[in-house]
Structures are given as C-alpha cells and as structure tokens.
Amino acid sequence: MAQRKSRNDRRIDLIEAARRAIIRHGIDRVQLSHVAEEAGLTSGAVLYHYPDLGELLVEAQHAGMERFYEQRLRQLATVTDPVTKLVMTIRSGLPTGPLDPDVRLLNELGGAAGRNRVYGVLLTSLYDRQVAMYQSILDTGSALGVFRLSGDSLTLARNLVALEDAYGYRITARHPVIGPAEAAELILSYARTATGNDLAH
Amino acid sequence: MAQRKSRNDRRIDLIEAARRAIIRHGIDRVQLSHVAEEAGLTSGAVLYHYPDLGELLVEAQHAGMERFYEQRLRQLATVTDPVTKLVMTIRSGLPTGPLDPDVRLLNELGGAAGRNRVYGVLLTSLYDRQVAMYQSILDTGSALGVFRLSGDSLTLARNLVALEDAYGYRITARHPVIGPAEAAELILSYARTATGNDLAH
DNA sequence: GGGGTAGTTGAAGGTAAATTCAAATGGTCG
C-alpha cells in the first residue's frame, strides 16, 4: 500500500500529480487513473480527496500558474537595475525547451480557455499580472532615465507579454529554428526599440 | 436515410463536419458521434470512411488551417499599397470575437502541439508561411521607400505573427479589455515603430 | 496497547463511447 499521508499533504501531492498528468495527457484527455498513477495511488484514493476530478484539475492549473508567476517575481526581486531586470524577465518567461513543464501546462490552457470560463479567467489574470510586472520595470527605467519609451508603458508591456506567450507556443511545438535563445533575441529586438536602450548588460 | 454520396464527396463533407465538431467540443473532447451528427450520418458511416477518428481530425485541422491562410492571401491580393496591406493583414489575423471559429480551431491545436508531433508540424508550418507573408509586405514597402524598417524584416515579421497569435488567445479567452479592436491597435503600435510609418490609411 | 478514525485498496456495478457487422438501400452500369 502507498504510504499514508495527512489530508493536507496528500492534497498537495495530488495537485502535483495532476499537473504532471495534464502535461502528459492533455487537459481534456487526462483521466482519474492517470492522476492516480502519477501519485502512486489508486483511483479510489484520489476520489476520496477530490470527489470531482474537474476541481482537482483547476487547482492544479491554478497552482502551476501561481508557481510560474511567483518564481518570476522572486527572481526579479534579486536585482535592481532596470536593464538587467528587463532582460532577465524576458528570459524567465520563455520555456527552457520544448519539454518545459511550466509552459506546457500553461499552453494546455490556451485552447480550453475558449470553451471553459474558469480557465479563461485564470489565464487572463496571469496575463494581466505579467503585464503589470513588465509595466513596472518599464516605468521604473523610464523614471530613472535609463529607458526612453517609444509609447505608453501599458501598450509596450502588453506586447512584451504577448510575444513571450506566442514564442512559448512555438518552442513547445518544436519550431526547428526558434528555440529559447532565438525567441529571447526576437523579444529583445522589440524591447530595444521599445526602450531606446540597447539592453547590453 | 441520409443522402448517399460518393466516397470523395462524403470525405470532404466529413472533414467539414469534423471541423465544426472540433470547434464545438474541443480537439481532445470531440467524439465520433459528434462528427456523425454534424454530418447528418451515423457513427458507423463515419467509421466506414475514416476507420481512425484521429486521422480525420488531423485532416480537419489541416483543412481549417489552409482555409484560414488562403483567405488571408486572397484578401491581400486585392490591394497593392503596402500600408493598406499591412493594416489589413494585421486585422485579418485576429479573431472577429471570442467565438471566431477559425481562430478557435487554431488555438485548440496550441496545447496539443506540445504532445503531438503532427499538430506541432502543422502549426509550425502555418506560422512560417504567415511570417513569409508579412516579410514580403515589409520588404515591398521598404523597397518602395514607404517603410523605413527598424530591423531586419524577418525579425519584424516573426514578431508580428507572434503578436497576432498571442492576441488571438487573449480574445478567445475573453479578456475583458482586449477585444479585436484593441488587439489590432496594440499590434499596429508595434508595426508603426517597426516600419517608421504612422500607418494612417 | 487498544479503540477509533482517516486513508487506502480492490473489486463490483454502471455508463458512455467506440467498434463490429449483418442487413437494408440506392446508384450505376451492362
């Protein structure tokens, strides 16, 4: 029998297991048994904790998304220079490769968000927070005179996040030419014209 | 009984039916009976023509994608002025609203492309062709002296398509602020700095 | 150390969909 765990520990495990199962099988194709297998339990045990698989999946998506965002914020907090911040943020928004679990999880949501309002709301809120993150970097750099913005910071920030998103899809779809480094360079090219800074750091 | 049709006519019908079924139910949730219903047939008949539903779905995705791309090309051919072309192309790459079937179909592929190589190839090839489309507009405008490009046309074109893609997702996910008009404006703001043209037409 | 309880199992039962296939049907061509 699998190791017994407290209600709370097990729920955390299950959210992690669900995250992995979603990546492996797709948000709309993942089954109870997949989650159970990832967690090293039987279906019955999963159901004991989450009588509704749908709810577990939403929690898993939510948790994965928060983790992704929090990680970016944490990394940002380690530096102060706006140029470094901007470059670092662009890099951290891209998958490390086609298999990057965080981005693959987010990408699973894209299609489903058109059909499922809950997923739509989750994705939208992540997008908006990421925009705010970029906007604050741009505004700070502008105030310090490091950046000379080519437009209003909201527009620029929205486009930066949009580019990140789109290249995330290209990379996970294994574009033969556009990998993490190339995507970063493409976004940087936009960031350079947007900030009037050559972003060498 | 449903009208009898030739092998070829029926296969064409089924591809269309599958396309509608995918949009209605999601690429990973669509089932044989959905396709049959859309086609006005029974499951057995669908299976007679496509013993493997997966294959039919790939064909449907492919067809939808080609249609989307061809439509853009056709529209493009009706004008010559690079400014008009660029603005028109940006608009035609965005969904008309959250329910736009063509874009929803493409978005359905995004997540699956990470898991399924065939879908990855389909999406990648569409992306590359759209890049080529933008690149030719940019190059033409540049040659005519209408545009003063801020970088190499390949980079700019890749970013334009990436922005389209990303805002397509935002719109289908029902972002409360970013609709078709706002997204077009955001992309245009990039296009302006990219071309050094205010794109008033 | 012995109840009591929370967590887990595994098997049985239920449901929905895919699959198979014999029979019916309608076009086509000789």
Place this chain on the structure above:
DNA sequence: CGACCATTTGAATTTACCTTCAACTACCCC
C-alpha cells in the same frame, strides 16, 4: 430492367472509464 457494389443503418458487442463501497490498514490519542 436487373444485378452488383458502394454506402449507410441500427443493433449487438466490446472497451474504457467512472463510481461506489465494503473491507482493510496504519496511525493517533487516550
């Protein structure tokens, strides 16, 4: 006109999954 073959149906079968639940622990607390 009639035979034949491709297409379609509908029902039976199979498969795959979810759901339920009684039985079985392992752990906690008294």
